[in-house]
Amino acid sequence: MCVWMRGGAFPALSLYCLGNMCAIYGRLQAYQISPKRLYMLTKSRIWLFTPFIALFALAVGYFFLWSYAGDEVKTQLAANNVTWKQLSRSGFPARLTMDFDTPTFARQDISWSVPSLQLTVMPFETEHGVVDFASPHVFNGDMGRIELAHTGNMASLVLDTAGLKRASFTFTNPTMRVDAPRNKLTVSGDDVTLHVRRAPDNAERADIALRTGRITGDKRLGVSRSELDLDTPQNWLSGNIVPGDVIGIDNFIIVRDALTFRGSGRLKMANNGFVDGKLDMDVVNLVALFDLLEDAGVSQKRDRQRLMFLAQLSSAFSGKSRDRLQVPLRFKQRRSFIGPLDIGPAPRWR
Structure with a gap:
């Protein structure tokens, strides 16, 4: 609508538009956000990002913990004379996996x-690790060279502030080659399991348990099963x-086809480099024992008669089968004896 005023239609239109603009501005002013309300809205929007900020902070902290755990493992290995060519880390964030290229342990002897x-370790449980070794292991020392190959293995280690608390090793189809100054030997077998732990009642002692399946080598070393x-x-x-040093053999079982040895005893590392001590043995199947000793060239026909006589005496007093003999295995003066029978040199420990 056009209202005629003095000065013409244009001034009237201008006043009309100005009035409408004032009305619109007034309505906008009614909906204007107060500073307090604006602060509350801004604050509430910041809190929307709080979980993401917290997760980011936790991730950064966890990464530093993960890195610290890896550095701690490296420090402990280096302190125990373990070196390597290259090292890579992976597994973040679930675990810490460290791959060592050509690790080596060296000492004077x-x-x-x-x-x-x-x-592989968990960042919150760095005292417990799972170890997977490649093949072969190579040992070099004063006694010669030993090479241990296998198709698979696994090790589990638990450490504490006092050192190794317990460890378990499993080897699948191991083959061991020994190149010693006095002998060369190759032995292979089925699965071998080794458990080691610090004695719970004496921190100065360690308990060791060894379990093997069939072991094959020369005629002297064929074993169907063994426990130690x-x-x-x-x-x-x-x-x-x-x-x-004294070792206590709480139990040993060696099964060689029909022949079985069971026993226990104590052995001492003598100053002359040989082993001294005695094992109380229970031998089952004397015929197989005599055949083994004669095949090894350590006994004669008359020795068989002497041991059979001892077996008959043992049977008379104990009421057990004549095919079983309870007899000591002694190591003394650098020689080994089954009862009165000298079967050869005593084992050497150095």
Whole structure:
């Protein structure tokens, strides 16, 4: 609508438009956000991002913990004379996996190396690790060279502030080659399991349990099954054997086809480098025992008669079968004896 005023239609239209603009501005003013309300809205929007900020902070902290755990493992290995060519880490965030290229352990009297090693730990449980070794292991020392190959293996280690608490090793189809100054030997077998732990009642001792399936080698070393439970000084775990050390053999079982040895005893590392001590043995199937001793060239026909006589005496007093003999296996003065029978040199420990 056009209203005629003095000065014409244009001034009237201008006043009309100005009035409408004032009305619109007034309505906008009614809906204007107060500073307090604006602060509340801004604050509430910031809180929408709080979970994401917290997750980011936790991720950064967890990454630093993950890195610290890896650095701690490296420090502990280096402190125990373990070196390597290259090291890579993976597994973040669920686990810490460290792949070592050509790890080596070296000391004055012994060295060990393996092509690769993989160690997996949880960042919050760095005292427990799972180890996967490549093949073969190579040991070099004063006693010669030992090479241990296998198709698969796994190791589990648990550490605490005092060192190794317990460890378990499993080897699948192992083959061991020994190149010693006095002998060369190759032995292969089925699965071999080894458990080691610090003795719960004596921190200076270690408990060791060995289980093997069939072991094949030369005629002297063919074994169908074996079990060995013993306790040793704690320093044996680091290879530090000294004269006077005593090991307790709580139980051993060796099965060779129809022949079975069972027993227990104590052995001492003598100053002359040989083993001294006695094992109380229970031998089952004397005929197989005599055949083994005669095949090895350590007994004669008359020795068979003497041991059979001992078996008859044992049967008369114990009421057990004549095919079973309870007899001591002694190591003394650098020789080995089954009862009165000299069967050869005593084992050497150095």
